[in-house]
Amino acid sequence: MPTSQPVSVMSGCRAADCAVDSAGHGLNLAQRRAAAASRRKWRDAIVLDTSTDGWITLGLVHDDSTVRVWSHVDENSTPPAIGEPVSVHTVFNVLSRGRDWRSVLVA
Numbered sequence: 001m002p003t004s005q006p007v008s009v010m011s012g013c014r015a016a017d018c019a020v021d022s023a024g025h026g027l028n029l030a031q032r033r034a035a036a037a038s039r040r041k042w043r044d045a046i047v048l049d050t051s052t053d054g055w056i057t058l059g060l061v062h063d064d065s066t067v068r069v070w071s072h073v074d075e076n077s078t079p080p081a082i083g084e085p086v087s088v089h090t091v092f093n094v095l096s097r098g099r100d101w102r103s104v105l106v107a
Helices: 029-037
Strands: 041-051 055-060 066-070 085-089 096-099 100-103
Touching: 029 096, 055 085, 066 100
Parallel strands: none
Antiparallel strands: 041 055, 041 085, 055 066, 085 096, 096 100
């Protein structure tokens, strides 16, 4: 049965029924464990900008550079607020907001 939800250009899925298992979508157990085990690859950042299509611009604290990441957006996700402190794992592409970890696609 067709739905009225638009298909995201980045995700190729419908927000309500996403089953895509690639960067920016679901965080799998292996990715979570690998990120947790490699603590030196986490970088502290401040959210500089967010968009309704899932793009987030982060200002890295250690060197003042910026990085853009994308994460699947659906009706249950709340994007981080501008100015909010977060951490991004630079190898396993995970964004951490306290206990909320999500997979991200790094641009």
